[in-house]
Amino acid sequence: MPRPLVAMIDIAAMQHNCALAKSCIPQAKTWAVVKANAYGHGLDNAIQGFADADGLAILEIDRAVYLRNKGWVKPILLLEGFFDAADIKIALDFQLDVVVHCVDQLAMLSATTMLSARLNVHIKVNSGMNRLGFMPGEVKDVYTRLRLIDGVHHIGFMTHLANADTPGNVRLPVDQQAQVFYDAIDGLPGVVHIQNSAGNLFYSKLKTDWVRAGIMLYGATPGVKSSEDLGLKPVMTLQSKIIAIQHINVGDAVGYGSCFVADKTMVIGVVACGYADGYPRHAPTGTPILVNGVKTRIVGRVSMDMITVDVTDIADAKIGSEVILWGRGLPIDEVATAAGTIGYELMCAITTRVPLLTY
Numbered sequence: 515m516p517r518p519l520v521a522m523i524d525i526a527a528m529q530h531n532c533a534l535a536k537s538c539i540p541q542a543k544t545w546a547v548v549k550a551n552a553y554g555h556g557l558d559n560a561i562q563g564f565a566d567a568d569g570l571a572i573l574e575i576d577r578a579v580y581l582r583n584k585g586w587v588k589p590i591l592l593l594e595g596f597f598d599a600a601d602i603k604i605a606l607d608f609q610l611d612v613v614v615h616c617v618d619q620l621a622m623l624s625a626t627t628m629l630s631a632r633l634n635v636h637i638k639v640n641s642g643m644n645r646l647g648f649m650p651g652e653v654k655d656v657y658t659r660l661r662l663i664d665g666v667h668h669i670g671f672m673t674h675l676a677n678a679d680t681p682g683n684v685r686l687p688v689d690q691q692a693q694v695f696y697d698a699i700d701g702l703p704g705v706v707h708i709q710n711s712a713g714n715l716f717y718s719k720l721k722t723d724w725v726r727a728g729i730m731l732y733g734a735t736p737g738v739k740s741s742e743d744l745g746l747k748p749v750m751t752l753q754s755k756i757i758a759i760q761h762i763n764v765g766d767a768v769g770y771g772s773c774f775v776a777d778k779t780m781v782i783g784v785v786a787c788g789y790a791d792g793y794p795r796h797a798p799t800g801t802p803i804l805v806n807g808v809k810t811r812i813v814g815r816v817s818m819d820m821i822t823v824d825v826t827d828i829a830d831a832k833i834g835s836e837v838i839l840w841g842r843g844l845p846i847d848e849v850a851t852a853a854g855t856i857g858y859e860l861m862c863a864i865t866t867r868v869p870l871l872t873y
């Protein structure tokens with residue numbers, strides 16, 4: 515019998531979240547962002563769950579080719595474009611749209627003979643986040659240079675919001691960032707895309723042709739409101755079982771470092787899931803977890819393959835009891851908050867030894 519740890523993926527929830535993402539700005543098209551193995555959910559599941567999206571956005575080029583080979587015929591966007599000339603060839607062969615964010619990429623593109631092939635290019639504008647993109651003042655020149663390259667087909671424009679998940683941020687307010695972008699592309703023809711999930715949910719008034727939705731598709735919140743309040747359904751349920759029970763007395767310690775010490779007699783359940791599966795090692799005592807559907811807490815240090823949980827008050831807890839680490843009945847964001855991180859990091863960190871199954 516295999517180890518009882520699995521990540522169950524709810525395809526119907528993906529479809530629900532995708533429909534919700536599309537409804538925020540009904541006139542815009544939607545890129546479903548599937549980088550990092552669809553945020554840990556598996557690309558095959560993404561193809562099914564996001565079949566109604568208008569395109570898929572990803573940054574690993576081999577995975578983009580995989581999507582094409584699996585039959586995805588709608589657009590695929592490479593979020594960071596290409597890293598060398600060989601990538602450009604692949605993008606042409608598999609009809610991948612590319613982002614161009616720096617002059618080095620422009621030079622690579624100019625040096626490539628594209629013959630009859632056609633490449634859609636999205637110019638990335640640095641509107642204040644100072645991560646990727648051309649400075650606003652460079653955009654018109656970049657556009658002109660791209661237009662001169664044989665083989666460049668459609669040219670679009672994109673930028674990325676730094677603070678759509680933190681309204682009230684005074685250093686770089688969303689509307690100010692968007693205005694920098696609009697000014698930079700003023701008068702240039704082509705599609706634009708700006709919003710990530712938070713932008714899509716909270717800044718649907720910003721004029722755009724496409725959105726790039728990631729986290730919301732997986733049923734976790736980008737911030738501000740809970741996933742439940744946003745109407746999102748959890749997609750991944752990380753579930754396992756209790757594989758051992760220990761009865762401990764006052765003063766007994768649990769796990770590495772003996773960090774947790776019982777102040778009463780306790781029953782400890784040992785769960786088959788650890789940091790080698792992607793459960794965060796820094797999750798402290800008190801992080802929520804469900805045993806037989808009852809919310810309790812982890813105690814002591816997370817180890818590589820196991821977690822210890824308090825089942826003292828869960829009378830029917832025994833070897834084989836069902837455990838939910840996050841997902842149905844326990845939003846991933848609650849676990850993330852307890853562990854001092856965000857749902858994004860938890861879902862992306864699921865390792866390959868955890869089988870992805872679908873409901």
Ligand SMILES: *Cc1c(COP(=O)(O)O)cnc(C)c1O
Nearest residue numbers: 547593674710711726727728729
């Ligand atoms: C990852 C990514 C997104 C998706 O962001 P979410 O917050 O998950 O919606 C959008 N745009 C770009 C450029 C990205 O890299």
